[in-house]
């Protein structure tokens with residue numbers, strides 16, 4: 209089964225002013241097709257109407273990046289208002305935020321209220337940090353702050369300052385009600401006595417600058433993405449697409465139907481999967497140590513914690529168990545079975561692609577066995593990127609090589625919603641996030657499908673965090 213290839217329209221300003229650069233979103237992924245549509249100020253309504261008539265799957269509004277540099281905020285406002293009327297699927301700044309903006313000295317959109325707060329950007333007062341915040345669904349996630357005067361990415365080892373700056377940036381998002389904005393840069397003054405004050409917010413500044421222009425170094429925003437967003441620019445595009453569709457397709461959530469299917473098999477799940485499937489999990493949990501807080505994504509009946517504990521000769525609820533498991537699963541009956549076993553402190557009900565966006569507390573390890581094939585590639589990247597953001601020590605997951613014969617058999621029996629993706633190529637393309645290493649990878653027979661009779665091979669990936677390796681920004 210192929211992940212759906214989307215036709216994505218990039219609305220670009222024409223002419224681009226003052227040597228401003230066109231963002232090259234499409235060079236980062238070949239999974240979707242990106243087409244530019246150039247919008248002229250003097251035929252703005254007609255150009256936008258034509259673009260909308262082409263019925264793209266998704267539109268990304270890049271107009272502010274061209275026109276604002278020509279110091280024309282009015283055209284940008286007009287365009288944003290007209291795009292709202294067109295009701296097309298759109299990633300772009302909402303009108304109510306553009307209305308609150310002015311232009312800064314380099315002609316980028318800047319939130320007026322914050323800029324007018326009367327705080328001077330005087331270097332003698334302290335250091336300015338720029339912190340890019342990525343917004344998935346409604347949750348802001350600050351990336352590594354960058355010290356403006358030297359363009360250096362702050363290390364996670366500077367834990368207190370690093371965390372405080374990121375919290376300040378995320379709070380600024382909420383305080384200024386930037387919901388609807390997909391990313392923003394929050395500039396924070398850190399005074400000589402370590403007080404943090406937000407001194408500027410740029411909603412959706414230009415990112416994805418073309419590779420040829422990186423000879424001059426990355427922009428602040430592209431540096432932050434390259435150096436601290438797991439999976440880099442490629443993953444970010446997929447995450448934004450996933451986040452957009454998760455937001456608008458709440459009512460047609462495929463995972464809910466999958467959860468209902470698993471509700472039906474929960475009581476017998478451990479029995480029907482005994483054998484090769486359990487052996488696979490046992491191999492993982494005996495080869496690697498999972499001490500600390502473990503987030504088990506799509507935990508099912510809780511085999512991971514049980515086999516991990518039993519391999520150490522422990523029983524459920526044993527105080528000697530140094531692992532504390534928290535599960536996430538979309539099936540309420542799987543959750544009930546899992547909690548009944550007594551190996552998990554809690555199980556959150558919901559699709560992992562939504563729960564992980566809302567989950568903000570760091571954990572020691574993240575595990576996901578036997579479930580990523582239910583996600584499309586956008587959701588897969590979102591889950592991986594969130595996992596690498598949240599896990600302090602390791603991320604372990606399996607990628608099943610779902611055969612076409614399996615998907616076809618499911619379709620024939622009217623259960624196409626249970627078919628899956630073979631994400632092996634996508635995971636290889638995702639790469640190894642900055643600051644992590646691929647500690648281990650192996651392939652084995654994963655499971656035999658009880659419904660179609662297919663043998664499914666699985667690939668185990670174990671990533672470990674490298675302590676504080678920060679890449680150069682340029």
Ligand SMILES: C[S@@+](CC[C@H](N)C(=O)[O-])C[C@H]1O[C@@H](n2cnc3c(N)ncnc32)[C@H](O)[C@@H]1O
Pocket residue numbers: 463466467470489505506507508509510511512536537538539542558559560561576577578579582
């Ligand atoms: C094959 S079972 C694996 C369960 C467990 N990880 C194990 O290895 O025994 C797949 C599990 O994924 C859950 N699941 C499928 N899609 C999900 C999603 N998007 N979010 C959360 N759980 C999901 C199902 O409810 C089911 O419990």
